[in-house]
Amino acid sequence: MIRIDYRDARPIYEQVVDQVESLALRGALPSGSQLPSVRQLAVELSINPNTIQRAYAELERRGVIYAAKGRGNFISDDMAVLRTRRLEEIGSQIGALVVQARALGATEAQLQGWISEKGEGMA
Amino acid sequence: MIRIDYRDARPIYEQVVDQVESLALRGALPSGSQLPSVRQLAVELSINPNTIQRAYAELERRGVIYAAKGRGNFISDDMAVLRTRRLEEIGSQIGALVVQARALGATEAQLQGWISEKGEGMA
Amino acid sequence: MIRIDYRDARPIYEQVVDQVESLALRGALPSGSQLPSVRQLAVELSINPNTIQRAYAELERRGVIYAAKGRGNFISDDMAVLRTRRLEEIGSQIGALVVQARALGATEAQLQGWISEKGEGMA
Amino acid sequence: MIRIDYRDARPIYEQVVDQVESLALRGALPSGSQLPSVRQLAVELSINPNTIQRAYAELERRGVIYAAKGRGNFISDDMAVLRTRRLEEIGSQIGALVVQARALGATEAQLQGWISEKGEGMA
DNA sequence: GTGGTCTAGACCACG
DNA sequence: GTGGTCTAGACCACT
Secondary structure (H helix, E strand, O other), rough: OOOOOOOOOOOOOHHHHHHHHHHHHHHOOOOOOOOOOOOHHHHOOOEEEHHHHHHHHHHOOOOEEEEEEEEEEEEEOOOHHHHHHHHHHHHOOOOOOOOOHOOOOOOOHHHHHHHHOOOHHHH | OOOOOOOOOOOOHHHHHHHHHHHHOOOOOOOOEEEHHHHHHHHHOOOOOOHHHHHHHHHOOOOOOEEOOOOEEEEOHHHHHHHHHHHHHHHHHHHHHHHHHHHHOHHHHHHHHHOOHHHHHHH | OOOOOOOOOOOOOHHHHHHHHHHHEEEEEEOOOOOOHHHHHHHOOOOOHHHHHHHHHHHHOHHHEEEEEEEEEEEOOHHHHHHHHHHHHHHHHHHHHHHHHHHHHOHHHHHHHHOOOOOHHHH | OOOOOOOOOOOOOHHHHHHHHHHHHHOOOOOOOEEEOOHHHHHHHOOOOOHHHHHHHHHOOOOOEEOOOOOOEEEEEOOOHHHHHHHHHHHHHHHHHHHHHHOOOOHHHHHHHHHHOHHHHHH
16 A cells, blocks of 8 residues: 655655555545554554654644544545645645746746646656 | 745755756856855855855756866856756656646646746635 | 775765775675665774765765665665766767877877777786 | 866866977977966966966976076977877776776777777767 | 865754 | 764865
8 A cells, every 4th residue: 555665765754644645635545544553554564663653643743644542543534625735735836836937938838838738748 | 145044944055056056047147157255155144164165066066157276166158058957847847746736636727827927826 | 895095186085986886887786785874984984974975975966876864875776877877988088088199199009909908018 | 379268177277287288299389499488378368377387387397398497498308208108198097997898898899989080979 | 365175073854 | 873964173276
């Protein structure tokens, strides 16, 4: 379900956070579904439990999961809200990049190309 | 000319690199113009000279400036090439974000809003 | 494994970079293998850790190694590409020297001698 | 006769040394011919006289020129010897590069290509 | 004066 | 334990 890339420069806990968040936002992990326990996931991924612990803490801070003491960790019920919030984030990131691109003389055609279905191919 | 934000998580030397590169790419620092000396800029920004040195070394590596012992640091002549390369980078970054946005259900209208002149305002 | 020559005019960090790169390109350090830690190598060579750090940073920039916080530095997987690139570099360097040699009246026999198995002995 | 490239990372005095040495080795500056005075060359190139002084000192150390106090600087009479020495130098440099290339798996065909008349074109 | 290298010692983030 | 950043202060080469 989750894969760690040891060649990735990003910290391991961050890889876990991003993958779980992504799965939850896309609905692959439905609201209320239970996550593997810290220990279990640590064993599965051959990772220090502290690292998983930290990832779960970060996910809880972001509102992606909630911890029920003694029962486990579960995907939050408010994923729709989080999805909207994430989309706003992406929007402002794109906006900032667009500003930069315009300052460097990008044409409208280029901008349109980047957001078209085959965006990458037009680069 | 350059401002350091200590609340920014990014390292100081990287902030210096990005700001100088941005100024050079936009033409605010014309090709051949001399940068402040390592020591002088260090005093201006109340930063250790080693940190400025590191920033200048990185800028030279990127081809934005060239350094000459005993003379100083100067803006490179090939900014046009670097500008094109940077635009391609921005394009692929936007492309990646667009893919993410679509996966989360972003509409075409939203995407168009983000790249419109008032992109930020529409987020 | 690595030796510093203090009589060499080249900076220490550059000597480290070149030796590690050479070992990696020749396959003496296989892809994925872990390098000594910054501190450990610093002790081994009786050098300041900052200097080793700088060497490792340069190696990462060249794509020879990759670094992961809290885990260590590892030899990159794409050594084949880097080997090809390095060969092209050597080729153009030899080409430039050959041009110089011809301008000074070198004979074809001399050139052939230099690239023969016992090249050094014929000089 | 001599051109300084301020965008070159190499120190100015070294550029002067190399160009004079090259002209002398190729015979463009015949043995016994007089060089411009330190002051005159400094004015011509818009360079600090100290820099020219240093270049001439290095050229004398290498035996390329000799200084006659009060009369000026002149190209050495032993250029043939220096030319031979320089060729030996180039030979050993090529030899070292060839060793490196072989260690990285270069074929004999590649080596031959690099020293052929159109060496660069084959790279 | 300029840039470049090195040392010593500190602090932070990650596992 | 690991790597990454920063400061302080020194020395060298070049103009």
